[in-house]
Amino acid sequence: MPRTLLERPDAVRALAGVFRRRGFESSSLSVIQQEAGIGRGSLYHFFPEGKTDMARAVLDQVGDWFEDEVFAPLRSATDAAEAVSAMTKAVADYFVSRENVCLFAAMTLGEEKETFAGEVKAYFVDWVDALAALLQRGGLNAGDAHENALDVVAMIQGGLIITRAYGDESTFLGVMERVERRLLAHLS
Amino acid sequence: MPRTLLERPDAVRALAGVFRRRGFESSSLSVIQQEAGIGRGSLYHFFPEGKTDMARAVLDQVGDWFEDEVFAPLRSATDAAEAVSAMTKAVADYFVSRENVCLFAAMTLGEEKETFAGEVKAYFVDWVDALAALLQRGGLNAGDAHENALDVVAMIQGGLIITRAYGDESTFLGVMERVERRLLAHLS
């Protein structure tokens, strides 16, 4: 095997940063080169189909992180209250350290919304369903569990929007605190 | 005065449709011409500064609608419960008939987020503050009123995201129903 100066996952991480900061559509190849510090040659080496490939790789990586750190723990948890606190903490830390941007939410708008509709839907369905199942195990009936899970995920996503609009990340943290409190109240 | 075949407000309405459907950044001038049915000449006649002018005009028009139909009624209402129901109905009807897209929320991402940061912040601040003031008049203390107002606006915005991801507008309508129920519960 030859050298591996830059690994694909590193490239994906750098791309994710650019897409979060500038949005997918206004990240031109020249901007990506500059901000991610990756040349055109490397970019097309790792992502032969261009920007679409890059976006897919970024969404995959984010989706994997949520699967491992959020959805799977929700599904396998035995203590519902503990799982709720772990989820809110993980999610809050994640978005605060990622410029308060959810790339899946961003993909519900713009040109390529159809291209990634499947992945985007799966992300939200997985999250809502995993949380709903946990709430059901915590004592809620199926309907209430699903409605509460949906409302909570919506509140988190809306909280991100408002905190970006306000330019003040404490707003998002406040939303996350109340999300946790609300879920715990339902479980007691 | 000479003829007025196409008025500026009509042009703005057409532009809003294009921006909602395709996103601001991927609406090129040729796409706008085609989908809005307005030629290049007319576009630069009405919006001399180009796309930035167009976006500003669209945001202004949407902002005016919300001011007149949502924020002002919230501020001047005497019956809090009635005002809450009026707001949820107006907002639900608005977004359902506008492809479940909030253009102000869309402007918190992408290239021009800084250009319109002021307008975007004002929109959310006006909404949250008007609703918070109403809840306070309805008996909540200042802190609870503000938190609930913020959470509700977040839930609405997040509901739009999830309904677009699900490709099923009944999800958003469900969120709006529970928003209304929750607010009414706080007022009783």
Added chain:
DNA sequence: TACAAGCTGTACTAAACAGTACAGCTTTTG
């Protein structure tokens, strides 16, 4: 030390882009 294979910068192409200029059209006003 030499080969193999992954990685990378540079130069290039064709298409799409935002924005300009302007002649000419249409309709209201006097």
Added chain:
DNA sequence: CAAAAGCTGTACTGTTTAGTACAGCTTGTA
């Protein structure tokens, strides 16, 4: 009915875009 003024299509410019081609570099392996 003529003039004024708003509106509109077309042709154009220079720039930026995504994507390609490829020579050459770097490093692990034999």
